[in-house]
Amino acid sequence: MPHKSKDLNTKCVHEGDLPNDQHSSIVSPIYFSTAFDYQDKSLSQYPRYFNTPNQIGLNKKVAALDNCDAGLVFASGMAAITTTLLGLLSSGDHMVIQNSIYGGTFNFVANHISDFGIEYDFTHGHNADDFAEKIKPNTKLIYIESPSNPLLEIVDFEAVVKMAQKHNALVVIDSTMGSPVNQLPAQYGVDVIIHSATKYMSGHSDILAGTVACSQPLCDKIAHRAKMLGGSLSDLTVWLLDRSIKTMGLRVSAQNTHALIMATWLEQQPQVLRVFYPGLKSHPDHDLAHAQMCGFGGVVSFELRDDFPAVAFLNNLKLIKRATSFAGVESTALIPALTSHALLNPEQRLAAGISDQLIRFSVGIESVEDLKNDIVQAF
Ligand SMILES: Cc1ncc(COP(=O)(O)O)c(C=O)c1O
Known part of the structure; x- marks a missing residue:
């Protein structure tokens, strides 16, 4: 640490x-x-x-x-x-x-x-x-x-x-x-x-x-x-x-806490194939993250199962805004293949491990119960 x-x-x-x-x-x-x-x-x-x-x-x-x-x-x-x-x-x-x-x-x-x-x-x-x-x-x-x-x-x-x-x-x-x-x-x-x-x-x-x-x-x-x-x-x-x-320390500490709760919860949802969050024991780099970091950040990425199309899921969200960028006090989500990584060709995206079903979820400071409810209704 x-x-x-x-x-x-x-x-x-x-x-x-x-x-x-x-x-x-x-x-x-x-x-x-x-x-x-x-x-x-x-x-x-x-x-x-x-x-x-x-x-x-x-x-x-x-x-x-x-x-x-x-x-x-x-x-x-x-x-x-x-x-x-x-x-x-x-x-x-x-x-x-x-x-x-x-x-x-x-x-x-x-x-x-x-x-x-x-x-x-x-x-x-x-x-x-x-x-x-x-x-x-x-x-x-x-x-x-x-x-x-x-x-x-x-x-x-x-x-x-x-x-x-x-x-x-x-x-x-x-x-x-x-x-x-x-x-x-x-x-x-x-x-x-x-x-x-x-x-x-x-x-x-x-x-x-x-x-x-x-x-x-x-x-x-x-x-x-x-x-x-x-x-x-x-x-x-x-x-x-x-x-x-001036408020970065307070904001990011809250986002660290909320993101870990959301990542742990997402991992238990049957619609979710895989969750990427360094604070989870299932993350391949968890031990290194634990040694090198004192919090794991507000971004949780997860892949939906193929029968839950990522575009439709994002369109169904109400509280969590569909938006580029991340780290704001408000929760947002995007599909990297369509936004931040759209300039890479499909082979480059595949090589970088970015599937079309991958969602990048930036967890804000709202109540985690409200975030969970939003995701459940979007499923
Ligand atoms: C990890 C990372 N580095 C750099 C940038 C580029 O920053 P900016 O959009 O402020 O130019 C971004 C933008 O999303 C980013 O996510």
Whole structure:
């Protein structure tokens, strides 16, 4: 279980606060200015340079949440992912990337990254050996996603980091599904921690954002590219995201509890073929998840039996909303084959273990009895 140097909820509420000496407000003000005096400053300030007062405050908070020295807040999770890869890799470099990951990341690597002269290999699994067998002399980066979207596979951080260090490769994780509440990959030596802040950090399905946390030298490298690619977040949204993060620990703890109850219950329903949730003993990576995480998150994926078509089931739900994205306080569900993984061809989906009957259920903070009743009437 990860240890935290300072209580997570305290960091969520206070880290990166902007002191307001003029009016003594306890809430940070918003600085909307896009222009700042440059006299006596070594670096000019500009929103696209990720260094307005509000951006600096939130950069500090996201770094602290993942126990890192430095952080950057982006306009989306994909901006954080693409900028990190293009910031840390150059033409001629090679990366090894997990096969079962968020569809947008898969698509960027499979269909775009070679335009930049960057080589890649997808793994055939998520164990350290699966990454090791794809290493080449020019491998500079290993990219993992844990828990993975949507099958919630767990990658062994310690084993992958050990293997990567032997080859002088960096390890980058998409830690969105875990959130800083449930796992701290930096404690295992993972170099760069990325989140789609659209998910648990925002938590209310109303903000699109992404974050990166890492060491200062790696952050400088990513920021160098970021300033050119221009994926920074507006100060109003930075402020809103900062406010949302204040309750992240409480929200995610409730979602952890509700999701475990729902996963356990779903496993007992005759209409359900299989449930994927790392908190269940039946999950193949349960022991690893238990050792590496302090909660298992709000997402439960499950496969319906063929005689209960997934599309009809989703259409019948009343309380649980049919929607893309996840991690909001409201419960939502989607069919990955039709949404997050629609850009993969059927063979790629099959290889990633994503069937047409698979449902990704994001458990919110509503009463679990109400959620069960909704599912029963939808069956
Ligand atoms: C695991 C994961 N990573 C990254 C992303 C991309 O984030 P965004 O939509 O904020 O660009 C998503 C989006 O669903 C995701 O689920």
